[in-house]
Amino acid sequence: MFTGSIVALITPMDIKGNLCKESLQRLIKYHINSGTKAIVIMGTTGEAATLTYNEHIDVIMYALDFSEKKIPIIAGTGFNSTSKSIKMISILENSGIIGCLNITPYYNRPTQEGLYQHFKEIANNTKLPQILYNVPSRTGCDLLPKTIYKLSKISNIVGIKEATGDLSRVNKIKNLIKNNFFLISGDDKTAFEFMLLGGDGIISVTANIVASKMSKFCNYIKEKKINKAKKINKELIILHNQLFLESNPIPIKWAVKRLGLIKNDKMRLPMTPLTEYNQKIIENTLKKLKLI
Template identity: 45%
Template sequence: MINGSIVALITPMLSDGTVDYASLERLVAFHIEQGTDAIVAVGTTGESATLPADEHVAVVAQTVRFVAGRIPVIAGNGANATAEAISLTKALASTGVDAMLGVTPYYNKPTQAGLVAHFKAIAAVTDIPQILYNVPGRTGVDLLPAATSELAKVSNIIGLKDATGQVSRLPQLRELCGPDFLLFSGDDATACEFMLLGGNGVISVTNNVAPAQFKAMCDAALAGNAELANHLDAPMRGLYSSLFCEANPIPVKWAVDRMGLISHGHLRLPLTQLSDNFHEEVVNAMIKARIEVL
């Protein structure tokens, strides 16, 4: 089972915009050393929107190679066109990934019936487990519990990453989707509470910069130790805010660069570098979370 502390891994890039594979290998080694339970490669935090399909698949394949079977790798396979998502899913099937994570189609705002049809069509072209990803704040569409329940009946749709921040949905999702359907938080600020209420883990942005701390919090929450989990969560709460002071992954890439884990926090346009007026805020949050800043 995939569970626990899962990193939505950034995709390191060089100044010319090409993928920095040396830094990617270093990041994979860092997360395995720090105890991260699984890696999402080229999800939305990995800038999937600006990587063409061939490069997207290449980065996932290299991530799988660097991981070498030590922890699960989940590939982002989302798109706002169903045909594009199907094509990407077929291409990713040869990389050796353990599962795929598909974000809801963005901008075009499909109906609930459209969302169900979209994800069923993707799941039908592969045997690889599929995880749904609902993040209405970024996509403009909300995959509701009833539609999720319908999709949970598909044999290889195994879970949901819920980034609504609405922890109150968890009991309804669990009741509708059953005990074996995996429920992951996609909202770092409420992830601790989500797991204490019965969630299976979190696919996290913050995990990029505080993997050991985040892993310890997740382990405590999944064990039902609320006092310890909240104690471990408290120093990271500043990160939950500061890492979203500008659009993700702008702040987190800058933070990982300040840790010396990548050569530079380059992004592809239309994303730009973190504004100078946010540097102090992010550094202070990192220090409070006991992260060494260069």
């Protein structure tokens, strides 16, 4: 369930900053038709931090409805409050999601013991599969391999989205954990090397606009067609980098709009639109890749 190309989906909004259900439905159909293995809804790329608690749940429920069980939905349910995560997951327990993606608590800067207790408490309050999410550049704390190993012993903690960009983490985690534990890249630009080292897939930002290519890329690695995967990676590497010229999801949301998949690139403050300077840079790359 947690392998291959999984998209970290944007949340389309109307001009007033409310969810655009029509665009969300269009995006989900796009990923169903493009071979994307699963959708992460309400993650970092989905602007979960600027939506209200009720909106967060609504977006997940709409995604489940629009998916029509044709593509698995993974819900972002991570907060810097353990109790908030538990409350949200309890609401989603029988909703139809296949699992939860829980980010390390941001701003609090918990110790490794605090991180262990946080994820353990969440897992103990649900039967849903739990995926850990480690992205120190955004949270201010780093979930270390030894703590991941301890957490992997909890039966419904099934994997980790590792977004440090540190490729040495793959072997460190694999050497500690011998059971079935999914290692998922959270960094497009190092995903090729990550998967060659034994990673199972990627939760991808870039897949928002090149879903079919990212799906083929992951399938080629699984099929040991490394040269074909390498060719796609070489083609997309400039895009992987440019989509982080400004804080995610600012560039990707503009690019999705530029491809005509959503009506506008409206974001909520404190997130602001992509600058005209960077629009031109990404526009040129989209043209070179024949995406527009």
